[in-house]
Amino acid sequence: xxxxxxxxxxxxxxxxxxxxxxxxxxxxxxxxxxxxxxxxxxxxxxxxxxxxxxxxxxxxxxxxxxxxxxxxxxxxxxxxxxxxxxxxxxxxxxxxxxxxxxxxxxxxxxxxxxxxxxxxxxxxxxxxxxxxxxxxxxxxxxxxxxxxxxxxxxxxxxxxxxxxxxxxxxxxxxxxxxxxxxxxxxxxxxxxxxxxxxxxxxxxxxxxxxxxxxxxxxxxxxxxxxxxxxxxxxxxxxxxxxxxxxxxxxxxxxxxxxxxxxxxxxxxxxxxxxx
Amino acid sequence: xxxxxxxxxxxxxxxxxxxxxxxxxxxxxxxxxxxxxxxxxxxxxxxxxxxxxxxxxxxxxxxxxxxxxxxxxxxxxxxxxxxxxxxxxxxxxxxxxxxxxxxxxxxxxxxxxxxxxxxxxxxxxxxxxxxxxxxxxxxxxxxxxxxxxxxxxxxxxxxxx
Numbered sequence: 035x036x037x038x039x040x041x042x043x044x045x046x047x048x049x050x051x052x053x054x055x056x057x058x059x060x061x062x063x064x065x066x067x068x069x070x071x072x073x074x075x076x077x078x079x080x081x082x083x084x085x086x087x088x089x090x091x092x093x094x095x096x097x098x099x100x101x102x103x104x105x106x107x108x109x110x111x112x113x114x115x116x117x118x119x120x121x122x123x124x125x126x127x128x129x130x131x132x133x134x135x136x137x138x139x140x141x142x143x144x145x146x147x148x149x150x151x152x153x154x155x156x157x158x159x160x161x162x163x164x165x166x167x168x169x170x171x172x173x174x175x176x177x178x179x180x181x182x183x184x185x186x187x188x189x190x191x192x193x194x195x196x197x198x199x200x201x202x203x204x205x206x207x208x209x210x211x212x213x214x215x216x217x218x219x220x221x222x223x224x225x226x227x228x229x230x231x232x233x234x235x236x237x238x239x240x241x242x243x244x245x246x247x248x249x250x251x252x253x254x255x256x257x258x259x260x261x262x263x264x265x266x267x268x269x270x271x272x273x274x275x276x277x278x279x280x281x282x283x284x285x286x287x288x289x290x291x292x293x294x295x296x297x298x299x300x301x302x303x304x305x306x307x308x309x
Numbered sequence: 310x311x312x313x314x315x316x317x318x319x320x321x322x323x324x325x326x327x328x329x330x331x332x333x334x335x336x337x338x339x340x341x342x343x344x345x346x347x348x349x350x351x352x353x354x355x356x357x358x359x360x361x362x363x364x365x366x367x368x369x370x371x372x373x374x375x376x377x378x379x380x381x382x383x384x385x386x387x388x389x390x391x392x393x394x395x396x397x398x399x400x401x402x403x404x405x406x407x408x409x410x411x412x413x414x415x416x417x418x419x420x421x422x423x424x425x426x427x428x429x430x431x432x433x434x435x436x437x438x439x440x441x442x443x444x445x446x447x448x449x450x451x452x453x454x455x456x457x458x459x460x461x462x463x464x465x466x467x468x469x470x
Contacts, residue, residue, distance in 0.1 A: 047463030
């Protein structure tokens with residue numbers, strides 16, 4: 035299971051500390067949302083040290099869609115997981131309608147709202163909607179009640195359209211991280227299926243795997259890979275046959291101009307990544 | 310009052326809970342107990358909180374190191390809501406805390422043997438080179454809590470220059 039965090043300087047703990055804590059809590063991967071931390075840290079070295087997969091990510095926190103759009107163009111080639119922080123209706127709409135965005139995070143924060151139109155767009159463009167458990171874990175009183183009712187609304191719409199989603203505690207320090215079992219327990223109390231929380235934590239991994247594949251040099255477009263046929267078979271070994279299935283499935287992506295994020299929903303990517 | 314026959318006594322489970330704070334945060338047993346009750350009351354409501362019947366049996370917290378652990382008793386069959394309530398403890402006495410349930414046991418003794426005793430790595434106060442400056446820090450095993458201008462920064466030995 036993967037979790038996505040804000041790291042120092044945006045958060046209070048460095049990537050290494052977050053990775054060490056996440057590994058201890060039972061996560062197998064960690065997506066870094068802070069651009070400067072993703073850039074400024076040797077993620078592979080940290081991952082090797084603590085036995086956890088550290089994924090370079092960036093979260094775009096822009097004031098309006100045009101600024102966000104520029105950032106998406108700039109950061110997409112360099113970061114495995116790209117999320118847009120929602121909040122205003124315009125930003126939410128921008129995020130769910132962008133093929134190149136992976137995750138719309140905190141869509142209900144700051145009085146943001148989501149409706150059936152946006153969720154349908156998210157399904158069409160393969161943008162995962164984030165269930166942010168942070169306010170449930172860390173706020174109290176009226177704010178928490180508001181966060182809970184927002185989560186419920188979001189859950190009902192996402193459920194109905196079977197939209198891709200991710201779950202996160204949006205930790206900004208190692209103290210704010212919670213173990214997957216704890217998140218599952220909290221999810222059950224506030225009305226999620228226990229499996230839904232697991233699924234949301236696994237979804238980060240699927241997004242990371244898919245984008246790593248797409249950002250790899252051998253990838254040309256869905257269904258097309260560079261290299262000689264024999265090489266592919268040799269290097270993949272037994273998995274070669276399954277891989278071919280995945281490639282065929284990916285063909286529905288043809289017709290979109292860019293290779294990244296233009297999938298028919300993360301939920302359909304099972305065979306490609308396996309778990 | 311005469312105590313209950315064995316088949317009518319409540320059955321318990323014991324949670325081994327790990328606690329982490331910034332160094333210098335002082336948390337007592339009573340503070341932790343109160344935080345648990347409030348968390349359970351807020352998340353599970355009064356009925357749920359009464360069902361889980363959470364109480365802190367043993368508690369240690371090393372202020373200098375910012376590390377502690379506790380055994381928390383919960384009624385059998387209510388472990389999952391109890392886990393959720395404990396996960397919702399974010400601050401105790403305005404100090405940020407990280408909590409994690411290390412495991413669940415059927416007896417206090419098993420809980421202590423299996424899940425307690427991990428705290429208590431000696432903490433050492435010294436200056437470290439972090440982000441191009443010499444800063445005071447508390448070093449505890451691999452973990453390094455650095456005092457920066459903006460407050461604490463959680464780091465590890467990998468981050469030191």
